[in-house]
Amino acid sequence: MRDRLAKAIQLREEGRAKQDESILAQARALLLDLAALYPNDAQINFQTGVAHDNTGMGKEAISYYLSAIDLGLSGPDLERCLLGLGSTYRALGNYQEAVETLRRGVRKFPNNRAIQVFLAIALYNTQNYKEAMELVLINLMETTSDEKLQFFKRGISYYAEHLDETW
Numbered sequence: 001m002r003d004r005l006a007k008a009i010q011l012r013e014e015g016r017a018k019q020d021e022s023i024l025a026q027a028r029a030l031l032l033d034l035a036a037l038y039p040n041d042a043q044i045n046f047q048t049g050v051a052h053d054n055t056g057m058g059k060e061a062i063s064y065y066l067s068a069i070d071l072g073l074s075g076p077d078l079e080r081c082l083l084g085l086g087s088t089y090r091a092l093g094n095y096q097e098a099v100e101t102l103r104r105g106v107r108k109f110p111n112n113r114a115i116q117v118f119l120a121i122a123l124y125n126t127q128n129y130k131e132a133m134e135l136v137l138i139n140l141m142e143t144t145s146d147e148k149l150q151f152f153k154r155g156i157s158y159y160a161e162h163l164d165e166t167w
Helices: 002-018 021-037 042-054 058-070 075-091 095-108 113-125 129-143 147-151 153-161
Strands: none
Touching: 002 021, 002 042, 021 042, 042 058, 042 075, 058 075, 075 095, 075 113, 095 113, 113 129, 129 153, 147 153
16 A cells, blocks of 8 residues: 555656646546545545645545544644645635634644745735735745845834834
């Protein structure tokens, strides 16, 4: 089973890198077979969710992501699963579920900037503009090497948390 899972993951990653729909479909088919044989395996459910997302089937990915989480997925796979689930919810217009999922991701993985930025996008979609801007600005200022932005780092960082204040 683990060899078949490794092969399916390898195919999925290859298909994604090459943007090859036929390879991605092959990986998804292998993972669907594994999910049918081992429905209580968190890793297989997670990988099956990713394969669905990679083939543009986000709606179908959700149940696999949720199963993987419920079955005890942990570590980097849980980190990626929460990001995948949250971004899929957002892409499908389920903004509140996206915010809740991505907030959970930020709580569990506070150093994952991708989760924070996807949360900012979902916050924007729920009209929480101030919190969305704050997250984006903080992440920008903590990661940029642009010298013109760095020159204004203190001011931008201050305003990130005080957007509504004036002099």
